[in-house]
Amino acid sequence: xxxxxxxxxxxxxxxxxxxxxxxxxxxxxxxxxxxxxxxxxxxxxxxxxxxxxxxxxxxxxxxxxxxxxxxxxxxxxxxxxxxxxxxxxxxxxxxxxxxxxxxxxxxxxxxxxxxxxxxxxxxxxxxxxxxxxxxxxxxxxxxxxxxxxxxxxxxxxxxxxx
Numbered sequence: 001x002x003x004x005x006x007x008x009x010x011x012x013x014x015x016x017x018x019x020x021x022x023x024x025x026x027x028x029x030x031x032x033x034x035x036x037x038x039x040x041x042x043x044x045x046x047x048x049x050x051x052x053x054x055x056x057x058x059x060x061x062x063x064x065x066x067x068x069x070x071x072x073x074x075x076x077x078x079x080x081x082x083x084x085x086x087x088x089x090x091x092x093x094x095x096x097x098x099x100x101x102x103x104x105x106x107x108x109x110x111x112x113x114x115x116x117x118x119x120x121x122x123x124x125x126x127x128x129x130x131x132x133x134x135x136x137x138x139x140x141x142x143x144x145x146x147x148x149x150x151x152x153x154x155x156x157x158x159x160x161x162x
Contacts (some may be wrong), residue, residue, distance in 0.1 A: 042078020042123070046085075046158040049073070051130075062097065063138040067131050072156050076125045081093075081160060086133065088155040095147045097140025104128040130156070 051070025072085060094100065104110075110126050114136050132154070136144075 042081055043051070043075065044078075044081065044158060044160045045075045045081060046156065047073045047158045053077040056134075060134050060136050062140040062144070065133060065135040066153075067133050068154075069129070069131050072128045072130050072158070074126045074158055075124075079123075081123065082112060082162070084159045084161055085128065085130070086157050086159075088157040090150075090152045092151055094149060095144050097137040097144045098149060099135050099137070101133045101135070103131040103133065104129070 048069045051068050054067050054069065056066035057064050068086060074083065074085075076083070085102070087100055092100075105128070107126065109126055110128055134151075
C-alpha cells in the first residue's frame with residue numbers, strides 16, 4: 001500500500017473515532033433544589049344513616065310507589081369542593097319495571113340542583129336529607145310477578161367533581 005492510501009485510511013479511522021465519541025461528549029450543566037413547600041389534599045367522606053319507608057305496600061303491584069327517607073352525612077375538606085351524590089346501582093338488582101330515583105333536599109351549605117347533584121359551599125360537615133322513590137311501572141310485564149326485591153344493600157355514593 002502506498003503512503004497516500006495508508007494516510008487516507010488512518011484519517012478516516014480517526015474521524016470515525018472522533019464522531020463515535022461525540023455522543024458521549026458532555027456539556028456543562030448544573031441543578032439546584034428549592035424549598036417549594038408542600039401541597040395538602042382535601043377529603044370527601046360520606047356516611048349514610050338508616051332511614052325508613054313511608055306507606056310502602058306489603059305486596060306491590062304495577063303502579064305502586066313508596067319513598068325511603070334517610071340522611072347522608074358528608075364531610076368535605078378542600079377549597080372549591082363540589083360533589084355528586086347518587087344511588088350506587090351496583091348494590092341492588094331491580095327487576096324490569098322497578099326504578100329508584102334520588103331526591104336531595106336543600107339544606108344549609110348545600111345547594112341541591114334537582115338532578116342528584118349538590119354544590120357544597122365550602123369545607124365542612126353536612127347532613128343532607130335524601131329521599132329515594134321506588135316506583136313499580138304501571139306497564140310492567142308478567143315477568144315481574146312474584147319477585148322479591150332485596151334493598152338491604154342499597155348504598156349511596158358521593159363523587160367529587162370539578
